[in-house]
Structures are given as structure tokens and as C-alpha cells.
Amino acid sequence: MEASARPPRIVVIGVGNAFRRDDGVGPVVVDALARHGEHSPLPPGTGLFVCDGEPVRLLTLWQGADLAVVVDAALARPPRPGRIHRIGTERVLRAAAHATAGSHGLGLRTAVELARALGRLPAHLIVYAVEAADTRAGPGMTSPVRAAVAPLVRRIAADVARHARPAAP
Structure with missing residues (x-):
């Protein structure tokens, strides 16, 4: 019997700061995915991380990943x-050359450009950007952004499951 191939290394990275209201959506989604996984486990090889968006930390978290999902x-x-944008690898690379959609200045754009230059991009990169209403200092998200969390968790869980599914022979 042949040894099975290693499961794909999948990372979901929630970027943000919980003390800047809607900017905390990334960490909140990662926390909700962890709770979702208690009832419907994510595939083996899936890691959940929170990051402040600093480019080198992002590169370190997604290094060697088959799929990186950034929220x-x-x-x-x-x-x-509360509107959710799903941006795939090619569009992320094109957008990185021009501007960033995130609320962290140049963090994600710089991370993508640096990873591309160093040959350290994940095999597949998906960015979920949730439109924010308020990123001022303070805890708690606005209602429209909070309402986007559950549907986003389902979408990410589906992306992860689809990616982890072995290809048909």
C-alpha cells in the first residue's frame, strides 16, 4: 500500500486589531472558524492565525502554504x-502592483510584492476584504460588519474544504 500524500498546508490569517472596531473583523472570523471547527472540523493541515498585517509576519505565516486565506x-x-469581496491569486497580484484594499496601509500589498520577489507566495492566495464602517479606536464591530462574519465563515470553510479535497484520479 502506498503512503498517502501529506495533506495540503492551509492557513487562514485574520488580519486586524480588535481595538479598532471593524478592523477586528479578521481576528473575529478566525475565532469563529475555530468554534465552527468544533462542530464541523476543518481539514487536517489547516492552521488558524491572527496577524497585525506586518508584511514579514504575513510571509512567515503563509510560507510553504498550498492555500492561504487572508481576511x-x-x-x-x-x-x-459588511460587503464581502473575494479576491483570488491573480487579482491579488494585479492589485498589489497598484494599491491596497485593506485598512492597514501598505501591509498586505507590501507582503504580496515581497513574497513574489522572494518566491515565497503561497501556491493559492485568497483575500477576503470586508468593507468597514468604523476603524476608530474602541472595541466592538458595527452591526453590518458583525452580520458578515457568519456567512464569511461558511464561505471560507467551503474554500478550505474544496482545496483540501483530493483531485480525482
Whole structure:
């Protein structure tokens, strides 16, 4: 009998600061995924992490990953708080060359550019950007962003499961 291949290394990284209201959506989603996993476990090889968005930390967390899912708050004009944007690898790379959608200045854009230059991008990268209403100092998210958490957890769990599913022979 052949030894089975290692499961894909999948990371979900919640970027944000829980003390900047809607900016805390990334960590809240990671926490909700951990609770979701108690009832419906995520595939083996899935890691859940929280990060402040600093580029080197992001590179370290997604290094060697088959799939990296990054969740971050986004500032948009005009804003539609709670709206979720799913951005795949190619679009992330194109966007990194121009601007960032996150609320952390150059963090994600810089991380993607640096990872590309160093050959350290994950095989697949998905960014979920949740439009924020308020990123001022203070705890707690606004209602529209809080309402986006449960649907986003389901979408990420589905992405992770789909990616972890072995390819048909």
C-alpha cells in the first residue's frame, strides 16, 4: 500500500486589531472558524492565525502554504459596510502592483510584492476584504460588519474544504 500524500498546508490569517472596531473583523472570523471547527472540523493541515498585517509576519505565516486565506477589513468609497469581496491569486497580484484594499496601509500589498520577489507566495492566495464602517479606536464591530462574519465563515470553510479535497484520479 502506498503512503498517502501529506495533506495540503492551509492557513487562514485574520488580519486586524480588535481595538479598532471593524478592523477586528479578521481576528473575529478566525475565532469563529475555530468554534465552527468544533462542530464541523476543518481539514487536517489547516492552521488558524491572527496577524497585525506586518508584511514579514504575513510571509512567515503563509510560507510553504498550498492555500492561504487572508481576511481583512477594507475601506471603500462609497462604503457598503459588511460587503464581502473575494479576491483570488491573480487579482491579488494585479492589485498589489497598484494599491491596497485593506485598512492597514501598505501591509498586505507590501507582503504580496515581497513574497513574489522572494518566491515565497503561497501556491493559492485568497483575500477576503470586508468593507468597514468604523476603524476608530474602541472595541466592538458595527452591526453590518458583525452580520458578515457568519456567512464569511461558511464561505471560507467551503474554500478550505474544496482545496483540501483530493483531485480525482
